[in-house]
Amino acid sequence: MLVFAAAILEILWASMLKDADSVMMWILIFILIVASFLLLIKAYKFIPVGIAYAVFVGIGTVGTYIVSITFLGETTSKQQVAFLVLLLIGIIGLKLTTKEERE
Numbered sequence: 001m002l003v004f005a006a007a008i009l010e011i012l013w014a015s016m017l018k019d020a021d022s023v024m025m026w027i028l029i030f031i032l033i034v035a036s037f038l039l040l041i042k043a044y045k046f047i048p049v050g051i052a053y054a055v056f057v058g059i060g061t062v063g064t065y066i067v068s069i070t071f072l073g074e075t076t077s078k079q080q081v082a083f084l085v086l087l088l089i090g091i092i093g094l095k096l097t098t099k100e101e102r103e
Contacts, residue, residue, distance in 0.1 A: 002043035003052050007059035009036035014060065015067045051098045058091035 013032035
């Protein structure tokens with residue numbers, strides 16, 4: 001859940017970069033970046049670093065791609081969608097085959 005929450009924040013700040021044109025926007029982006037990485041660092045206590053980071057980046061990539069098409073009007077292609085699906089399959093596979101450690 002921590003990695004997922006961190007990735008959601010990454011999607012938010014990455015999607016906001018395109019329209020960041022004021023100091024307040026940049027402050028908000030900075031806060032989201034810090035919060036995102038703090039959640040990711042906390043997740044490292046429960047799952048391996050490599051898996052956590054791969055899942056974090058993968059979810060962030062897929063989510064940012066979807067937001068950019070849905071809300072920012074960017075274009076897409078069938079090939080991009082196909083590779084995005086492959087990435088998503090890899091993320092799910094990594095998560096399903098990783099055991100979480102309890103403190």
